[in-house]
Structure formats: structure tokens, C-alpha cells
Amino acid sequence: MxxxxxxxQRPPKSSKPRLYTSRFDPYSAGIxxxxxxxxxxxxxxxxxxxxxxxxxxxxxxxxxxxxxxxGDEIVYETFVIYDYLEEKYPAxxxxxxxxxxxxxxxxxxxxxxxxxxTKITDAxxxxxxxxxxxxxxxxxxxxxMGERGTDYLGGDQPNFADFYLFGWVELLPALKxxxxxxxxxxxxxxxxYFAWIFRMDKNVHVENDRKTHKADLKNRTAFFKSVxxxxxxxxxxx
Amino acid sequence: xxxxxxxxxxxxxxxxxxSVAQDIAIKLHxxxxxxxxxxxxxxxxxxLVSDISSFRLEMSILVKGSPRPAKSSKIRLYGSRFDPYSTGIxxxxxxxxxxxxxxxxxxxxxxxxxxDVNPTxxxxxxxxQDEIVPETFVIYDYLEEKFPExxxQKTDAYERSRDKLFMTRCARYLTxxxxxxxxxxxxNIDDVMKAMSKVNQILAKRATDYFGGSSPNYADYYLxxxxxxxxxxxxxxxxxxxxxKEQYSPYWAWVHRMDQNPIIEKDRIERTVNFKIRVDFFKTxxxxxxxxxxxx
Numbered sequence: 001m002x003x004x005x006x007x008x009q010r011p012p013k014s015s016k017p018r019l020y021t022s023r024f025d026p027y028s029a030g031i032x033x034x035x036x037x038x039x040x041x042x043x044x045x046x047x048x049x050x051x052x053x054x055x056x057x058x059x060x061x062x063x064x065x066x067x068x069x070x071g072d073e074i075v076y077e078t079f080v081i082y083d084y085l086e087e088k089y090p091a092x093x094x095x096x097x098x099x100x101x102x103x104x105x106x107x108x109x110x111x112x113x114x115x116x117x118t119k120i121t122d123a124x125x126x127x128x129x130x131x132x133x134x135x136x137x138x139x140x141x142x143x144x145m146g147e148r149g150t151d152y153l154g155g156d157q158p159n160f161a162d163f164y165l166f167g168w169v170e171l172l173p174a175l176k177x178x179x180x181x182x183x184x185x186x187x188x189x190x191x192x193y194f195a196w197i198f199r200m201d202k203n204v205h206v207e208n209d210r211k212t213h214k215a216d217l218k219n220r221t222a223f224f225k226s227v228x229x230x231x232x233x234x235x236x237x238x
Numbered sequence: 239x240x241x242x243x244x245x246x247x248x249x250x251x252x253x254x255x256x257s258v259a260q261d262i263a264i265k266l267h268x269x270x271x272x273x274x275x276x277x278x279x280x281x282x283x284x285x286l287v288s289d290i291s292s293f294r295l296e297m298s299i300l301v302k303g304s305p306r307p308a309k310s311s312k313i314r315l316y317g318s319r320f321d322p323y324s325t326g327i328x329x330x331x332x333x334x335x336x337x338x339x340x341x342x343x344x345x346x347x348x349x350x351x352x353x354d355v356n357p358t359x360x361x362x363x364x365x366x367q368d369e370i371v372p373e374t375f376v377i378y379d380y381l382e383e384k385f386p387e388x389x390x391q392k393t394d395a396y397e398r399s400r401d402k403l404f405m406t407r408c409a410r411y412l413t414x415x416x417x418x419x420x421x422x423x424x425x426n427i428d429d430v431m432k433a434m435s436k437v438n439q440i441l442a443k444r445a446t447d448y449f450g451g452s453s454p455n456y457a458d459y460y461l462x463x464x465x466x467x468x469x470x471x472x473x474x475x476x477x478x479x480x481x482x483k484e485q486y487s488p489y490w491a492w493v494h495r496m497d498q499n500p501i502i503e504k505d506r507i508e509r510t511v512n513f514k515i516r517v518d519f520f521k522t523x524x525x526x527x528x529x530x531x532x533x534x
Contacts, residue, residue, distance in 0.1 A: 062407075075398045080402045087395035099383035100369045106376045 003234055005048035010055035013071075017042040020059060020067040022049055022234060023213045023222050026040065026117070027078045028066040029167030031085075032213075034160055036205035038085065038092045050232050082160045094160045105153065105161040108144065112161075116141075119167055120175075124227060127179035134172070135185065138193055142163070145192035151199060158203060166200045171224075173217055178224035214238055288312065292339035292487060294394040296508075299530045301344045306351040310365075313338035317362040318345070318354060318521050318530065322413070322463030323374045324362040329459035330381060333503045335390045340509075344530050347441045375405065378456050390456045401449065401457045404440060412437070416468050420523055423475045430468065434481060437461070445481065447495060462496050470513065474520035510534060 002008070007025040011018075019035065021044050033104045035042055047056055047065050060067040060076045067076045068084070086095050096102045116137045123130035145153070153161040176183055187194050200206060210216050219237035226233035288311065295307055307314075313336055317324025324340075331338050343361055344353055356363040356372045363372040364380065371380045382391050388397055394400050414434040418426040441449065447530065449457040483490060496502060515533035522529040 073399075075396070075399045075403075077403055077406050080399050080406060083402065084395055084399040087398065099380050100371070102383070103369075103371045103380040104375050106379065107371070107373050109378065110373050 001046060001238075003046045003048045004056075005051035005147050006053055008053045008073050010053070010058065011192040014043055014069075017068060017070045019044045020047050020069070022046055023215050024234075025049075025065055026120070026167045026171055029100065029106070029170060029215075030160070031066050031068075031078065031081055031167075031211065032209050032210070033158075033163040033203070033205045034082065035084065036096055036208055037094055037158070037163070040085070040089055047181075048234060049232070057176055060163050069130070074207075078164075079106075079228075081166070086160070089238055094154070094163075097162055107221070108153065109161050112141070112165055112168070116165075120171055123175055124171075124224065127175050127181055128183070131150065131181070131183045137170075138185065139189060142190045142193040145196055150194065158200065162196075162200065163205075166197075168204065169171050169197070171220070174220035174224050177221040178228060209234055241425070250386075250432070275522045283292075286467075296340050297534060299342045299344050299534075300349050300352075302349055303348045306349065307341055307473050309341055314341055314365040315362055316341045316352070316365065318342055319511055320467075320516060321361060321531070322467045324418075325463035325466070325505065326456070326460040327362055327364070327374065327377055328505055329501050330378065330456050332504060333390055333454075334385050336381070336382065336385055342530065344528075345485070346528055351424065367531045374460075375402075375409075378460070383455075392450070392455065401455070404449065405457055405460055408433075408437070408464070413464050416419050416464055416471065419468075419471050419475070420520065423471070423477055427477065428477060429478070431481075434468075434486075434489070438481075438486045441488040441492055448492065454496065458492075458496065462502065465493065465496075466516070470516040473513075473517045474524055 002187055004011070017040060019028070019031065021032065032044075046074075047053070049065060052063060052128065058064050059069060059074060062076060064076060066078065066081065067074065068081050069075075070088070075081050082095075086093070096105060116134070119134050119137065123134060151157065153159040153165070158166075174201055175181075185193070214237050216237075222236045223233065226236060252407075261273060281395065291308075292310070292312065298304075300307075311524045313331065315324060315327060315331070315338055317327070317340060319340075328340070329337075338423070343349065344524075345359070345361055348359055352357055355365065355370060360372060361397060363370065364377045366384070369380075371377050382389070392401060412430065415426045415433060417431060422449060446452065448454045451459070454462075481489060509534045518530065519532045522532065
């Protein structure tokens with residue numbers, strides 16, 4: 001699989017939906033799980049985010065991944081992609097049909113973005129300084145899961161909110177290992193959260209994604225170790 | 239209908255309490271409706287009383303110690319007269335023909351019960367029956383799905399994504415800079431100009447009267463709240479800088495159309511806000527002593 005950097009050419013148009021992504025990107029992860037859940041036949045292209053090709057700005061003027069390209073339609077911004085896919089591929093639902101339930105999931109995801117993802121991003125370089133703040137947000141999430149009382153935020157099956165959150169919290173064990181931290185959440189205190197993690201870890205779309213992109217815990221850890229060393233190795237484990 | 243309207247304003251001016259107003263309303267309508275069924279008469283009276291309640295509610299700004307307003311059968315928007323997020327949502331609700339009331343929260347001195355409504359303490363927040371929805375973008379989508387008769391969003395998946403992208407990028411690059419201009423005008427004016435230049439380019443590329451096409455949609459109303467706020471903040475600081483008439487001609491044409499929009503004008507009248515009142519309010523913000531009651 002090619003990693004497209006500065007000296008690459010823009011890939012020719014595809015008849016399939018195409019996702020511009022990178023192996024360990026947490027925003028992309030949720031979308032990849034969702035594409036799997038919706039049964040969409042798509043192709044992916046690895047953009048080297050540390051050495052972005054010049055042509056990528058013609059695909060996405062904001063120059064960011066994930067970016068989805070379906071024919072002439074180019075969609076970016078994570079939340080916009082989720083909604084677009086839901087409307088374009090309505091056969092398998094990944095959002096609640098009820099307006100209020102959907103609003104609650106959208107608020108959950110918006111709050112996760114605002115209060116959790118920024119802290120995890122900061123923790124990439126400074127894990128030990130960030131664990132307390134991350135723990136506080138996860139406690140709130142554990143509470144929400146307990147209140148809902150279902151296997152997933154989406155009910156009996158994971159929905160977009162589950163996939164979005166998992167794409168991010170998947171980083172935590174890898175960051176912990178890369179920083180050689182002894183940080184641990186209490187399994188009882190965070191009972192709902194851990195039960196959910198256990199289920200998501202075994203989800204067929206999560207497993208497929210890890211296999212496809214060789215993005216397991218070992219490789220993810222090695223990747224973050226390379227980031228900490230100042231030399232991000234996007235090809236690690238291949 | 240006109241009798242009801244003038245009766246409403248009459249009652250509000252002179253009635254000492256809501257219950258007195260209710261009594262008068264019932265007598266008035268009983269007299270007016272003596273030929274109609276009791277059920278119809280009660281419905282009209284209930285509507286009048288509900289309107290009076292809403293109207294009274296909208297004449298006050300709720301602060302710490304204010305009692306929590308009773309539940310309403312109407313859609314209720316917790317917001318502010320000067321908040322651009324609340325403003326855009328009100329325009330869309332009017333465009334959709336929805337019956338709603340405003341509860342104005344002083345976010346600098348919040349009522350204690352407001353955290354039961356929205357735990358983050360932010361406005362705007364929508365309340366409809368038992369459903370509470372915060373977060374501006376989520377509110378727009380909720381309204382569109384809950385009240386689908388009159389559309390305020392496009393229906394094509396890709397066009398919808400373009401409008402959402404536009405609003406997301408406004409929320410990232412434009413609106414925080416406009417807010418920052420309240421405290422630090424000179425430091426932020428360049429970023430605001432840069433972002434508005436992009437807005438102008440997008441409008442030119444779409445080559446339609448509005449972002450929504452031939453008529454304004456939620457993206458137009460969302461942006462309008464901020465464009466209005468920007469001109470007010472500039473005036474409050476005495477900043478003369480203006481967008482070039484030729485370079486920004488799509489933008490100016492859009493501003494001119496939106497200024498004439500009857501829905502926007504209705505909001506100004508009902509909220510008792512005009513340019514001068516907004517400027518006076520932002521002057522109090524700049525001075526560090528926001529007075530949300532200005533103009534009431």
C-alpha cells in the first residue's frame with residue numbers, strides 16, 4: 001500500500017468511494033468502522049500527513065484527513081462525513097431515527113470532541129500530565145453509559161457515537177505503553193466504560209480495520225514511540 | 239384578530255398581575271365569542287393567556303434568584319436578545335412558522351436552576367415538551383427533523399454537506415474572532431477580514447442570491463446573526479474599517495437582501511433591538527458590565 005507524500009502523484013479518479021486517511025488517525029478510525037458497518041465497498045489512500053503531497057490541497061482545500069471522495073463529491077470535517085454517509089447510504093442505519101435521540105447522540109459526540117479529544121491529543125506528547133483530566137471525562141462517559149443502560153450508545157448495536165468515541169479511546173492503551181506509564185482506571189469504578197470497551201474490542205468492523213491497516217496495539221504503540229522520538233514512522237509494523 | 243392583539247397589549251400595559259389579565263381576557267372573550275362553542279372560546283383564551291405569559295417572560299432577563307418559569311406547551315428557546323447564535327435559531331423557527339417563546343438568561347449571572355436545563359450553562363438551549371436540546375448546530379438539525387413541513391435545509395446529501403461544512407468553518411475561523419473583537423478589536427480585525435473574504439468568495443462561487451439558493455436557509459440566518467454583530471462591535475469600538483464595495487459585491491448584495499428580510503425585521507421589533515440598542519449593549523460589554531436589559 002502506497003504512502004503518498006510530497007513526491008507522489010494524485011491517484012486517478014475511482015468508481016468506488018475513496019477515503020484519504022492514515023493508519024493511526026483517530027478521526028479516520030471511527031469513519032472506517034462506520035464504512036464497514038454500513039457495508040460500503042470503498043478504497044483507501046494513505047496520505048503522509050508529515051509530508052503532505054501538493055496535490056492534496058486540490059482534493060481538500062483544508063488539507064486534512066479524513067477526506068471522503070465519491071465521484072465529484074468531496075466531503076470533509078468528521079461530523080459532516082458521518083451525516084453525509086448516513087444520507088447517502090441509508091440501508092444500514094448508524095444514527096437513531098428519532099429526532100431527540102439523534103440530537104442526544106450528536107451532543108454526546110460534540111462534547112466528546114470538545115472535552116476529550118483535545119486532552120488525548122495533548123497526551124500524545126505529555127501523557128502523565130494529562131491522565132487526571134482524561135479520567136474525569138471518562139467518568140462522565142461511564143455515567144452516561146450507565147444511565148443509558150444499553151450495550152452500546154447506539155443500543156443493541158454500536159452506532160456512529162460508539163465508533164467515534166472508540167476511535168479516540170483506542171489510543172489510550174498505546175499511549176500508556178509508549179510512555180511506559182503505570183496509569184490505570186479502576187475496573188469497578190469505570191465498570192460501564194470497561195464493559196463497553198470489551199465489546200467494542202471484539203466488534204467485527206474494529207477487528208477488520210486493525211487487520212487491514214495492521215493497526216493493532218503493538219504497532220500503534222510503536223508508532224507513538226516513534227512520534228515521541230521525533231521521527232514519526234507511519235510504516236511501522238509493515 | 240386585531241381585537242385580541244390590542245387587548246393583549248392593553249392588558250400588559252395596565253394589568254397588575256397575570257391572574258388579573260387572565261380574568262379580563264376570559265370576560266373579553268366570553269363576550270366576543272358568545273355565539274361560538276365553549277371549547278373554541280377556551281382555546282382562544284388559552285392561547286391569549288399563553289401569549290401573555292410568553293410576552294411577560296420576554297420582558298425580563300432571568301438572573302440568579304429568578305424563579306424557574308413554568309413549563310410551556312410552546313417551543314421555548316433559552317437565549318439572549320443580543321446573542322447571534324440565539325438570533326439565527328429564532329429566524330429559522332419563524333421561517334418554519336413555529337410557535338415559540340423566548341426565555342432570556344443572563345449568562346453572566348445565571349439562575350441556579352439553569353444548570354438543570356443545560357449542565358454546561360450555555361445558551362442557546364431549546365426545550366420542547368420533555369426534550370431539551372443544547373448546541374446550536376444540533377438545535378438546527380433537531381428543528382428540521384421535528385418540524386419537517388417547511389424546510390430550512392437543503393435535501394440533497396452533498397448540498398447539505400456543503401452547507402454544514404460552511405457553517406463548521408465559520409464556527410472555527412470567523413465567529414470566535416468576532417467574539418474576540420469585543421475585548422481585543424485591533425488584534426482580531428485582520429483575521430475577521432480574512433475569514434469574511436472567504437465568505438465572499440464562497441457566495442460568489444455559489445452565484446445564488448443566498449447560501450440557501452433563491453431563498454435564505456439556515457446557513458444564511460446563522461451567518462446573519464454574526465454579520466450583524468460584527469457591524470455593531472465595530473461601531474461600539476469606533477472602528478471605521480469596511481469591506482470594499484466592489485471586491486465584496488456578492489457579500490454586500492447578500493447583506494442588502496438580508497437587511498430587507500421581513501423575518502429579520504420582525505425579530506428586531508419583537509426583541510426591541512435595533513442598531514443603536516445593540517451598540518449601546520456592546521458598549522456595556524466592552525466596559526465589563528454587560529447590561530442585558532438595554533432597550534427593554
